[in-house]
Amino acid sequence: MAPYNSPRNSDTSRQLLMSHFIAIAPRLPVADLQRSIAFYQDTLGFHMEVAWPDPNPTFALLTRDNVTIGLFEPMQDQSQSIGYAELYIEVDSAQELHAAWKERVKVEWGPEVYSYGRREFAVRDPDSYLVIFTEPTEDPVSADEP
Numbered sequence: 001m002a003p004y005n006s007p008r009n010s011d012t013s014r015q016l017l018m019s020h021f022i023a024i025a026p027r028l029p030v031a032d033l034q035r036s037i038a039f040y041q042d043t044l045g046f047h048m049e050v051a052w053p054d055p056n057p058t059f060a061l062l063t064r065d066n067v068t069i070g071l072f073e074p075m076q077d078q079s080q081s082i083g084y085a086e087l088y089i090e091v092d093s094a095q096e097l098h099a100a101w102k103e104r105v106k107v108e109w110g111p112e113v114y115s116y117g118r119r120e121f122a123v124r125d126p127d128s129y130l131v132i133f134t135e136p137t138e139d140p141v142s143a144d145e146p
Helices: 011-018 033-043 094-101
Strands: 027-029 047-052 059-064 067-072 086-090 107-114 118-124 130-136
Touching: 033 047, 033 059, 033 067, 094 107, 094 118, 094 130
Parallel strands: 027 067, 086 130
Antiparallel strands: 047 059, 059 067, 107 118, 118 130
């Protein structure tokens, strides 16, 4: 494998900096698409943007505010492994979300304030992906690193 060469001081670097990244939408493999859609919609308040193909979808895009998450059931030519991922979602009130959701979903940890100036808590979705909700804060540290 060839080493990565940073284009830091090249013409390519200047060209790359002219284009702006707008958003990212992770696409997560799931074991049961309908179960995952229900969790993100009913528990976390996401809305269905796309489900494809009709009438038996294997792919869905869900959104809430400026956050988009893609979910898909792996096809035969794709790895059947669900794997591991963490979603790190910045919110404007982690405490408010925690209060609203703590009776509906198991909270893995938090909300706590960490030394890096963030208040965070986390839940797991039906495929055990860790979904972390985070907000900046100047409140005093209340816990060691998660």
